[in-house]
Amino acid sequence: MAIRVQVEAFDPGAEVNAMHAANVGVGAVVSFVGYVRDFNDGRDVSGMFLEHYPGMTEKALAKIAAEAEQRWPLLKLEVLHRIGALEPGEPIVFVAAASAHRQAAFDACAFVMDYLKTRAPFWKKENTPEGARWVEGRASDHSAADRWK
Amino acid sequence: MSINVLFFARYAEAVGFDSLEVEGEFATVDAVRLALAADPEFAVLNEASLMCARNEELCNLDEPVEVGDEIAFFPPVTGG
Numbered sequence: 001m002a003i004r005v006q007v008e009a010f011d012p013g014a015e016v017n018a019m020h021a022a023n024v025g026v027g028a029v030v031s032f033v034g035y036v037r038d039f040n041d042g043r044d045v046s047g048m049f050l051e052h053y054p055g056m057t058e059k060a061l062a063k064i065a066a067e068a069e070q071r072w073p074l075l076k077l078e079v080l081h082r083i084g085a086l087e088p089g090e091p092i093v094f095v096a097a098a099s100a101h102r103q104a105a106f107d108a109c110a111f112v113m114d115y116l117k118t119r120a121p122f123w124k125k126e127n128t129p130e131g132a133r134w135v136e137g138r139a140s141d142h143s144a145a146d147r148w149k
Numbered sequence: 150m151s152i153n154v155l156f157f158a159r160y161a162e163a164v165g166f167d168s169l170e171v172e173g174e175f176a177t178v179d180a181v182r183l184a185l186a187a188d189p190e191f192a193v194l195n196e197a198s199l200m201c202a203r204n205e206e207l208c209n210l211d212e213p214v215e216v217g218d219e220i221a222f223f224p225p226v227t228g229g
Contacts, residue, residue: 093228121226123159
């Protein structure tokens with residue numbers, strides 16, 4: 001698995017290509033890219049800041065990825081999350097799973113995102129016309145994670 | 150015993166700093182939380198949605214605490 005927590009921007013297309021470039025046994029790659037939106041909960045968003053818990057963040061992501069590798073026959077798994085200042089339109093998170101056949105890759109990718117949403121220590125603070133505000137957690141994220149129990 | 154307590158995001162803003170050395174005898178993470186929350190300055194720790202971690206791993210409030218542990222309190226995570 002590869003776990004990356006970084007300030008720098010990344011190219012989702014290049015990341016997807018790298019998932020199978022070194023292994024012709026890979027028959028399926030499923031990826032998810034999350035982007036910063038310019039609107040949330042009724043307010044314009046001009047940017048955001050991603051705070052995290054250095055040390056725990058990497059451990060939490062590695063634990064989630066390890067559980068995915070135990071559950072599905074994956075050939076490669078990558079989790080990339082940005083921190084710091086981000087602008088609307090920028091990619092913020094990338095998860096990709098490679099496997100011989102599609103179902104394992106689909107399921108593993110969804111599983112990692114659902115667990116990341118509820119267990120990885122990141123917090124978003126959005127800049128809006130009314131000032132900066134912390135994004136609230138959503139109950140729907142927990143029901144999404146619960147389906148994997 | 151000495152415990153290192155960390156706060157993140159909205160909680161760090163609410164208490165005014167992001168780390169604190171706490172002295173005392175604590176059996177669990179919840180005992181640390183209750184000792185702090187007795188002071189109105191730490192009222193945010195009474196939120197029902199509070200999350201916590203012990204030594205960089207998510208835990209429940211009944212998690213045992215040992216000398217030198219790093220305990221973190223934070224609001225629900227919002228990454229992804």
